[in-house]
Amino acid sequence: MPLPKFDYIRPRTMRKLVSALAERKADAKIIAGGTDLVVLLRDKIVRPNYVIDVKGVRELHKLSWNKKLGLTIGAAVTLKELLDSDIVKQKFGVLWKAASTLADPTIRNRATLVGNICNASPAADTAPALLVLDAKVEVVGKGKRTVAIKDFFKGVKKTALKPGEFVRAVKVPNPPEGARGDYLEWGRTVGEDLSVVGVAALVADSGEKLVRVALSSVAPTPLLVPDIEGAFRDGGSLDEKIERAVSIVQSKICPISDVRCCKEYRLYMAGVLTSRVLKRLLGAADVKA
Amino acid sequence: MSRHKISLTANGQRYDVEVEANRTLLQLIREDLEMTGTKCACERGDCGLCTVLLDGVPTKSCLVLAVEVDGREVTTIEGLVKGDELNAVQRAFIEHGAVQCGFCTPAFVIAATALLKRNPHPTEDDVKEAMGGILCRCTGYRQIIDAILDASKKR
Numbered sequence: 001m002p003l004p005k006f007d008y009i010r011p012r013t014m015r016k017l018v019s020a021l022a023e024r025k026a027d028a029k030i031i032a033g034g035t036d037l038v039v040l041l042r043d044k045i046v047r048p049n050y051v052i053d054v055k056g057v058r059e060l061h062k063l064s065w066n067k068k069l070g071l072t073i074g075a076a077v078t079l080k081e082l083l084d085s086d087i088v089k090q091k092f093g094v095l096w097k098a099a100s101t102l103a104d105p106t107i108r109n110r111a112t113l114v115g116n117i118c119n120a121s122p123a124a125d126t127a128p129a130l131l132v133l134d135a136k137v138e139v140v141g142k143g144k145r146t147v148a149i150k151d152f153f154k155g156v157k158k159t160a161l162k163p164g165e166f167v168r169a170v171k172v173p174n175p176p177e178g179a180r181g182d183y184l185e186w187g188r189t190v191g192e193d194l195s196v197v198g199v200a201a202l203v204a205d206s207g208e209k210l211v212r213v214a215l216s217s218v219a220p221t222p223l224l225v226p227d228i229e230g231a232f233r234d235g236g237s238l239d240e241k242i243e244r245a246v247s248i249v250q251s252k253i254c255p256i257s258d259v260r261c262c263k264e265y266r267l268y269m270a271g272v273l274t275s276r277v278l279k280r281l282l283g284a285a286d287v288k289a
Numbered sequence: 290m291s292r293h294k295i296s297l298t299a300n301g302q303r304y305d306v307e308v309e310a311n312r313t314l315l316q317l318i319r320e321d322l323e324m325t326g327t328k329c330a331c332e333r334g335d336c337g338l339c340t341v342l343l344d345g346v347p348t349k350s351c352l353v354l355a356v357e358v359d360g361r362e363v364t365t366i367e368g369l370v371k372g373d374e375l376n377a378v379q380r381a382f383i384e385h386g387a388v389q390c391g392f393c394t395p396a397f398v399i400a401a402t403a404l405l406k407r408n409p410h411p412t413e414d415d416v417k418e419a420m421g422g423i424l425c426r427c428t429g430y431r432q433i434i435d436a437i438l439d440a441s442k443k444r
Contacts, residue, residue: 001332002311002312002316003311003312003313004311005290005309005310005311006290006310006311007290007291007310008291008293008310008354008356009291010356031354031357033352034352034353034354034357035334035349035352038313038333038334038351038352038353038354039333039334039352041311042332042333043333051310051354053357055357080346103334103422104337104421104422105347105418105419105421105422106337106340106347106348106349106400106421106422106423107334107349107352107422109346109347109348110348110349110352110353
């Protein structure tokens with residue numbers, strides 16, 4: 001079946017990209033990897049008259065790291081490029097792990113990280129990792145602005161982007177020295193399905209100073225759980241602290257029942273994965289203490 | 290709708306074609322270039338049967354617009370044979386009975402050929418990971434995995 005009709009535009013410079021989008025605003029959709037957009041076009045969920053390709057702009061292909069500024073992931077950087085980066089694997093392990101669980105390797109050859117967050121699925125695999133890493137989204141339109149990743153997701157498939165705006169890059173600050181992170185995903189199959197629930201965690205200083213937990217597929221948007229550190233402030237064994245963290249997580253999420261499973265199962269598995277990932281990240285350090 | 294003049298190399302031969310904006314790479318390959326070895330099934334990136342190599346990289350051609358491949362190099366199943374000689378993966382698929390209905394075979398062979406080029410000695414897990422995006426509804430994968438591992442030993 002042919003796709004619905006649209007015009008295709010491939011600007012070669014940032015300036016031309018900005019003006020191409022400014023002229024057409026909500027009448028246009030951005031294509032990067034296309035792994036979400038082409039499906040949305042086919043299903044007529046989005047019906048743009050214009051599809052604007054960001055891959056013609058060289059600077060958007062930039063994946064770079066800087067001791068001071070951290071990681072910059074341009075809008076056209078594929079998940080494969082992210083996974084091939086030693087810096088990402090060593091310093092941003094939680095993001096690397098999340099990228100490695102997204103869809104399948106053939107999709108990852110084409111799909112982009114920026115596309116994953118702009119699609120704003122509640123199940124977006126890279127979102128929890130970006131949330132615990134406190135990433136910043138660089139938005140370009142009439143001017144430039146920076147949006148914290150936790151303020152970027154506004155609802156199911158809704159973002160903070162206004163018509164005429166697009167994401168130039170995602171910036172990920174360097175995690176604190178000694179920080180460890182991981183992402184666990186629970187699903188019906190590997191690769192061919194969205195997750196039932198995904199949990200990302202980042203800890204530093206044996207879990208006393210910094211503990212962040214974020215989840216996907218348990219609320220209208222990917223969610224950074226607030227006040228999780230409270231669970232670790234009071235005394236008790238590591239198991240008790242983690243149990244308190246699980247209660248906080250389960251009190252802050254609002255999963256739905258859908259084709260994949262019921263909400264009770266999601267709530268339960270969010271607890272199991274939270275406990276599992278925190279034990280994995282905190283276990284060894286606390287045994288010593 | 291906008292129309293675009295593009296040139297691409299497919300299986301070593303250059304093509305100059307005009308495509309409409311909404312044409313997919315899969316349609317271009319099957320309908321315009323008349324190479325029907327690449328199969329069309331789900332058209333939404335789930336089944337992987339339309340997998341081709343884009344500059345050597347396995348890509349689901351149903352999710353790529355034809356206009357996006359201007360100046361790029363495409364390899365399909367038709368491009369893997371040299372004269373009458375099948376490549377190592379193709380021979381191993383026959384030896385191991387890794388083909389039943391055959392509909393998924395071009396995609397698996399393409400993806401496996403790319404895997405062995407990138408990683409000549411894959412483990413079984415490497416093979417499973419690399420084939421993760423392609424579905425087979427007949428053989429149950431065992432013969433496919435065995436064929437790819439065997440091909441890696443015979444190269």
